[in-house]
Amino acid sequence: MFLGESIHTLDAKSRLVVPKRFLAEFPEDQEGRRNAMLTRGFEGCLFLFPEQGFERALERMQLQAFGGAELRTMQRLFFSNAHQTQIDGAGRMLVPEKLRALAGLERDVVMVGCADRAEIWSREAWEKFNAEHDEEFDRLDSVMLGDGGSARGGGGGED
Numbered sequence: 488m489f490l491g492e493s494i495h496t497l498d499a500k501s502r503l504v505v506p507k508r509f510l511a512e513f514p515e516d517q518e519g520r521r522n523a524m525l526t527r528g529f530e531g532c533l534f535l536f537p538e539q540g541f542e543r544a545l546e547r548m549q550l551q552a553f554g555g556a557e558l559r560t561m562q563r564l565f566f567s568n569a570h571q572t573q574i575d576g577a578g579r580m581l582v583p584e585k586l587r588a589l590a591g592l593e594r595d596v597v598m599v600g601c602a603d604r605a606e607i608w609s610r611e612a613w614e615k616f617n618a619e620h621d622e623e624f625d626r627l628d629s630v631m632l633g634d635g636g637s638a639r640g641g642g643g644g645e646d
Contacts, residue, residue, distance in 0.1 A: 488512070489600030494610060497594055501587060502579040505535075506598060509605055513537050513574055520573050525586060525607075527568035530616065532599075533582070533590045533607040540603050541569075582607070 493506045505513070505523075513521040514537070524541035528534040536544060548562070568589065574580045582592060595610035608616070 488602055489605045490602075492597055492599045492613075495596050495598060497582065497587075497592060497596060498579070501582050501584070503582050503596060503598075503607070505574055505578050505580060505605075507578065509598070509600070510574065510578055512540075523572050523574055523580060525570045525572050525580070525582065526565060527586065527589050528606055531590060531608070531612050533586055533592075535598075535605040535607060536603070538571075543603070 489509055489512060491506075491508065495504050495506075497503055510521065513523055515521055522538050524534075524536045524538060526534050526536075526541075548565070568586065570583050570586060572580045572583075587593075590607060591609045591612060592607070593609065597608045597610050597613040599606040599608060599613065
């Protein structure tokens with residue numbers, strides 16, 4: 488599971504160090520390589536998935552070609568920006584230029600654990616996101632509880 492956040496720096500070759508605590512989520516293949524899927528995320532970040540996690544995300548996304556214009560648009564934007572990458576022996580991975588540009592990554596980045604994936608943010612964008620949303624945490628209890636907010640209001644046990 489991906490948890491926590493850490494600050495990193497893109498090196499001169501556009502490589503990013505994956506935190507050691509995240510490396511365990513990327514099992515080695517038969518040749519000893521750690522493969523990952525990097526793609527465009529939401530709110531200006533990138534998503535980093537283990538291959539198996541990416542496959543689960545694909546299962547959640549309805550892959551029906553005739554599912555409507557919004558689904559087809561999402562598929563095109565998501566898959567055209569997906570990039571398979573390897574994590575080298577030093578724990579580094581290459582971030583392609585197109586994805587760096589989409590996320591505004593220049594030098595300082597933050598890797599954020601989000602349960603089934605890591606997110607990669609420019610440090611500036613992550614700090615802005617936190618500043619804008621930090622006060623919302625308590626209000627977001629209904630998302631965590633999955634009850635549409637009924638637990639907050641003390642609604643007297645209505646089920």
